[in-house]
Amino acid sequence: MPESLFQVKRLSELAQSGQLKGKRVLIRADLNVPQDEAGNITEDTRIRASMPAVQMCLDAGAAVMVTSHLGRPTEGQFKSEDSLAPVADRIANLLHRKVPLISNWVDGGFEVNPGEIVLLENCRLNVGEKKNNDELAKKIAALCDVYVNDAFGTAHRAEATTHGVAKFAPVACAGPLMAAELDALSRALASPKRPLVAIVAGSKVSSKLTILKALSEKVDELIVGGGIANTFMLAKGLPIGKSLAEPDLVNEAREIMDLMEKRGAHVPIPEDVVVANELSPLARANRVASDQVAEDDMILDIGPKTAARLSTMLAHAGTIVWNGPLGVFEIDQFGGGTKMLAAAIAHSPAFSIAGGGDTLAAIAKYGIENQVDYISTGGGAFLEFLEGKTLPAFAVLAERAKG
Numbered sequence: 001m002p003e004s005l006f007q008v009k010r011l012s013e014l015a016q017s018g019q020l021k022g023k024r025v026l027i028r029a030d031l032n033v034p035q036d037e038a039g040n041i042t043e044d045t046r047i048r049a050s051m052p053a054v055q056m057c058l059d060a061g062a063a064v065m066v067t068s069h070l071g072r073p074t075e076g077q078f079k080s081e082d083s084l085a086p087v088a089d090r091i092a093n094l095l096h097r098k099v100p101l102i103s104n105w106v107d108g109g110f111e112v113n114p115g116e117i118v119l120l121e122n123c124r125l126n127v128g129e130k131k132n133n134d135e136l137a138k139k140i141a142a143l144c145d146v147y148v149n150d151a152f153g154t155a156h157r158a159e160a161t162t163h164g165v166a167k168f169a170p171v172a173c174a175g176p177l178m179a180a181e182l183d184a185l186s187r188a189l190a191s192p193k194r195p196l197v198a199i200v201a202g203s204k205v206s207s208k209l210t211i212l213k214a215l216s217e218k219v220d221e222l223i224v225g226g227g228i229a230n231t232f233m234l235a236k237g238l239p240i241g242k243s244l245a246e247p248d249l250v251n252e253a254r255e256i257m258d259l260m261e262k263r264g265a266h267v268p269i270p271e272d273v274v275v276a277n278e279l280s281p282l283a284r285a286n287r288v289a290s291d292q293v294a295e296d297d298m299i300l301d302i303g304p305k306t307a308a309r310l311s312t313m314l315a316h317a318g319t320i321v322w323n324g325p326l327g328v329f330e331i332d333q334f335g336g337g338t339k340m341l342a343a344a345i346a347h348s349p350a351f352s353i354a355g356g357g358d359t360l361a362a363i364a365k366y367g368i369e370n371q372v373d374y375i376s377t378g379g380g381a382f383l384e385f386l387e388g389k390t391l392p393a394f395a396v397l398a399e400r401a402k403g
């Protein structure tokens, strides 16, 4: 976990001081959006979140080139389904202007004038992108006067357009989305207002073990949910019936709890849970005390007493970091815990930050988008930051900022 904020150059500073006028600016955005079978964009949050950087550059009189990856194509093999064409159309609609899509752009040979924007075709089609090849990165750097990384969603990848180019471009800076993510994450984890409460939920301890360990050293309360909570309950000697859990990781769970207890921090264990015999929308949900889970029960949510106690904790928090829904919230009778905690986060005066696909779905379901202080656009990048890893995209921008 980076204790101190990464010091990076910011696009807004360059724009405000007139340093973009007439300049060729290359923006690496994360426009990796979901599409249906026919190629239609089904969700465009990342595209919309990338527009402020573009607008800032256009307003400042720059010639703007934008690129992104889309999916995981084979380098050097163009297939129409890997094209950014639908993304170019969407940007054109959002900005009410023409957005030409340029293929085979690495060696230049295309035109873009100040006040104009072009979209450079899927950067993962370029041979050497994934391996962060220096020769490719140098060619890309040669296309611009200023390189802007605004692709937080890809900040955990060291690739030619996210990392290599930042080493070689004349100027390298963070775009407004990247800067906002960095600021929110730093505020939540580098210098949090306390108590700092994290919610880490999901099916498996194993996939979130690094996050649990990293956060256990920082937070005052570590709320666990889903299969993760079941494993912690097992570690406490509670019966969990046939609930999803990882008995192999019981010792790890116990260690996390012990280490936290030593410094006066806690993993609150559910006192009641919602169980059913099957995972189905038709299942009857029963509330039971957590020491009363029967052999053929599956725990599918926290119970109302637990939810009330956790809500009080969230109401008194200084900072909240949320990753993962607490129960199987997609089925309403198992969504009570997530719903109640979502409401508690929404009403808490704490600075709150949330990220991860399922978490965003829960936020949308309970309609609290406007009451969470920051919702990250990063999936894997958000998780790796929580794991305490240094994201390569931040690292190289910080390196360049040292001058």
Ligand code: 3PG
Binding pocket: 030, 032, 071, 072, 153, 154, 157, 379, 380, 381
């Ligand atoms: C994502 O959607 O997670 C980012 O755009 C990164 O994509 P990747 O996992 O294919 O590198």
Ligand code: MG
Binding pocket: 379, 380
């Ligand atoms: Mg991913």
